[in-house]
Amino acid sequence: xxxxxxxxxxxxxxxxxxxxxxxxxxxxxxxxxxxxxxxxxxxxxxxxxxxxxxxxxxxxxxxxxxxxxxxxxxxxxxxxxxxxxxxxxxxxxxxxxxxxxxxxxxxxxxxxxxxxxxxxxxxxxxxxxxxxxxxxxxxxxxxxxxxxxxxxxxxxxxxxxxxxxxxxxxxxxxxxxxxxxxxxxxxxxxxxxxxx
Amino acid sequence: xxxxxxxxxxxxxxxxxxxxxxxxxxxxxxxxxxxxxxxxxxxxxxxxxxxxxxxxxxxxxxxxxxxxxxxxxxxxxxxxxxxxxxxxxxxxxxxxxxxxxxxxxxxxxxxxxxxxxxxxxxxxxxxxxxxxxxxxxxxxxxxxxxxxxxxxxxxxxxxxxxxxxxxxxxxxxxxxxxxxxxxxxxxxxxxxxxxxxxxxxxxxxxxxxxxxxxxxxxxxxxxxxxxxxxxxxxxxxxxxxxxxxxxxxxxxxxxxxxxxxxxxxxxxxxxxxxxxxxxxxxxxxxxxxxxxxxxxxxxxxxxxxxxxxxxxxxxxxxxxxxxxxxxxxxxxxxxxxxxxxxxxxxxxxxxxxxxxxxxx
Numbered sequence: 074x075x076x077x078x079x080x081x082x083x084x085x086x087x088x089x090x091x092x093x094x095x096x097x098x099x100x101x102x103x104x105x106x107x108x109x110x111x112x113x114x115x116x117x118x119x120x121x122x123x124x125x126x127x128x129x130x131x132x133x134x135x136x137x138x139x140x141x142x143x144x145x146x147x148x149x150x151x152x153x154x155x156x157x158x159x160x161x162x163x164x165x166x167x168x169x170x171x172x173x174x175x176x177x178x179x180x181x182x183x184x185x186x187x188x189x190x191x192x193x194x195x196x197x198x199x200x201x202x203x204x205x206x207x208x209x210x211x212x213x214x215x216x217x218x219x220x221x222x223x224x225x226x227x228x229x230x231x232x233x234x235x236x237x238x239x240x241x242x243x244x245x246x247x248x249x250x251x252x253x254x255x256x257x258x259x260x261x262x263x264x265x266x267x268x269x
Numbered sequence: 270x271x272x273x274x275x276x277x278x279x280x281x282x283x284x285x286x287x288x289x290x291x292x293x294x295x296x297x298x299x300x301x302x303x304x305x306x307x308x309x310x311x312x313x314x315x316x317x318x319x320x321x322x323x324x325x326x327x328x329x330x331x332x333x334x335x336x337x338x339x340x341x342x343x344x345x346x347x348x349x350x351x352x353x354x355x356x357x358x359x360x361x362x363x364x365x366x367x368x369x370x371x372x373x374x375x376x377x378x379x380x381x382x383x384x385x386x387x388x389x390x391x392x393x394x395x396x397x398x399x400x401x402x403x404x405x406x407x408x409x410x411x412x413x414x415x416x417x418x419x420x421x422x423x424x425x426x427x428x429x430x431x432x433x434x435x436x437x438x439x440x441x442x443x444x445x446x447x448x449x450x451x452x453x454x455x456x457x458x459x460x461x462x463x464x465x466x467x468x469x470x471x472x473x474x475x476x477x478x479x480x481x482x483x484x485x486x487x488x489x490x491x492x493x494x495x496x497x498x499x500x501x502x503x504x505x506x507x508x509x510x511x512x513x514x515x516x517x518x519x520x521x522x523x524x525x526x527x528x529x530x531x532x533x534x535x536x537x538x539x540x541x542x543x544x545x546x547x548x549x550x551x552x553x554x555x556x557x558x559x560x561x562x563x564x565x566x567x568x569x570x571x572x573x574x575x576x577x578x579x580x581x582x583x584x585x586x587x588x589x590x591x592x593x594x595x596x597x598x599x600x601x602x603x604x605x606x607x608x609x610x611x612x613x614x615x616x617x618x619x620x621x622x623x624x625x626x627x628x629x
Contacts, residue, residue: 093340100336105327112325126339133343179324191315193596199316218321239285246281247274249316 084136092136100129103146106220107153113212114157124156147226150216154230179204180215198252206245213238214245272299284317338373396430399423400441403575405551410435413448414455417552420572421476442474444552447489458496461515465492471505472548478568485510485548510548550593560589563610567625574599577622585612585625599623 084092104125111121128149132139142148180203182196191199206214216222216230217238224242228235276299282288283296300307327335400406400418408416408424412431418424422441430436435447435455447455449468457464459475461482469489475482484493486505493503493511505511512532550557556573558566564586567578576599580586588610594602603614603623611628 093343097336097340100339101329101332104332104335105329108327109323109325122335126335126342129339130342180321181324182319182321191319192598192601195316199319203321215321215323219323242285243278243281246284246317247278250277250280250313251274253313253316 083140096133096136099132099145103149104129107149109215110150110220111153111157114154114161120160121157124160125153128152128156144226146220147222147230150220150222150226150230180211180219195253199249202248202252203245206248210241210244213241217242272303275299276303276305280313284314341373342369395425395427397423397425401575402572405554410448412450412453415446417444419443419474419551420575439473439475441476442472442551444470444472444549446470461495461497461513463494463496463499465494466490474548476568479565480515482513482515483510483548485546487546487549554595556594558593559591561591562586563588563590563606566590566606570599570602574602575621577620579622579624582612582625582627584627585610 084095107125107128108118108121111125112118115121115124131152132149139145181200203211203214213227213231216227217224222230224235224238227233228238231238276296279288279292279296279299282292288296296307299305398406398408398418400420400422402421405420406418408418410416410430412435414435416424419442422439422443424437424439424443426437431453433453435450435453436458437456438458440459445455445457445466447466447468447470451467455466455468457466457473459473459482460477461475462473462484464471464473464484466489469491470487471489471491472485472487473483474485484491484505486507486509488507490507491505493505495501495513503511514532547557547559556569558569561569564580567580570576571578573594590606590609592605592609594605597605600616606612613626613628615624615626616622617624
């Protein structure tokens with residue numbers, strides 16, 4: 074995960090070209106994440122692209138003040154959320170601040186070394202379980218696991234309490250373990266004996 | 270909630286560092302009651318550590334394309350930007366955006382035409398397709414030829430491909446199903462082999478870290494020659510396999526004394542495992558090996574699973590193994606090999622290396 078290496082960037086030293094190079098780093102770093110996030114609200118890729126570009130354009134206009142933003146990643150996620158909700162409110166498609174309809178993209182296991190330890194069959198099951206999670210739970214799971222946001226950041230972004238985030242993550246991880254429960258046969262056998 | 274559900278819920282909580290002391294006590298109680306080895310739950314850790322990615326996440330390339338458009342916008346920005354709070358002017362801003370989009374589109378189309386025209390004159394431009402360790406790939410060439418590329422392999426071809434001949438270079442292993450076209454011979458160059466075909470299916474294996482180069486013909490006919498000795502030619506018939514030893518290749522030899530050590534053999538039906546020809550099983554995601562030395566097999570495993578393997582047990586290097594893996598994880602595969610010849614191994618996660626040791 075990108076560990077806030079893009080915080081405390083100062084645009085006030087350097088030529089226009091330097092500024093553009095610096096902004097490019099920010100753009101490439103956050104664009105894919107923001108698109109995935111915005112699409113959750115808007116469902117249409119073209120609108121999501123428009124909105125994310127607008128958010129980033131506003132950031133460009135305020136670049137001289139970027140150094141004052143403590144947490145750029147969270148700032149951009151919040152700005153994108155607000156822009157999306159504004160857009161939806163204008164088009165009367167959704168009540169402001171409602172997150173229940175947030176649709177989260179299908180998640181798949183990305184290429185990670187852990188894959189070598191898990192059979193294809195298990196991977197498939199895990200992926201299925203994750204995508205069966207309730208949308209809110211999956212959204213939280215994605216923001217934490219994929220985007221590397223902290224619990225407190227997700228809480229702020231989604232207007233939820235940290236406790237709720239913890240509870241939702243616990244549900245997600247429990248589902249993951251359930252996907253491979255049968256790999257603990259002793260547990261299964263004994264339990265059957267007990268219940269019979 | 271059943272005990273089992275409760276147990277996994279508690280493990281999830283523990284993973285999130287969210288456990289109270291009484292939770293931990295409960296985990297220990299359940300583990301004891303059901304005879305679960307808590308130290309042996311590494312599988313669960315691996316699953317919790319898996320990385321996920323949104324299926325529709327834009328690629329790096331599309332982010333870069335978007336940036337290029339955005340950068341164009343920045344250039345014009347001073348003239349078109351109207352602050353967002355003046356809502357009544359918004360339509361104008363939108364219309365400007367459409368003009369912008371249109372002009373950007375025109376630029377891209379022109380650029381596309383330019384690149385297309387330019388590339389046609391640029392014969393030296395190389396196309397490279399390569400696979401990392403742990404992954405395979407299938408490519409369809411413009412002429413309809415299909416190429417399966419095994420892990421850790423690379424093919425290269427220039428823009429003359431298909432004009433007079435269809436010529437490509439290969440490092441590593443690939444299976445070819447060549448589209449029949451007598452007017453344009455298909456030629457493959459590897460370090461140790463040159464193969465010329467019209468329309469056929471065959472497998473070529475020439476990894477620089479391996480001692481043998483192997484060509485296996487499945488159907489059609491195949492002409493093999495050697496960069497080091499171009500006048501010598503061998504025609505393969507279907508189900509024939511040519512193995513060239515490159516052990517001498519590193520030694521310095523004078524041109525006239527040089528001879529090529531080779532063996533021609535049949536891919537007979539006895540050699541097939543699971544009704545599949547050993548040499549091309551990898552295209553179906555199977556790793557099949559017949560009496561391969563452990564040292565050779567390790568090279569396969571490294572490519573197949575993208576893991577580094579170090580052998581500290583000299584005796585095992587020359588031991589021969591036969592078997593097939595399909596859906597096994599790396600460690601399941603290692604455990605299966607241990608059944609044939611006992612050894613110990615240690616995995617270092619940080620360096621992604623497995624060390625093979627003599628069993629004590």
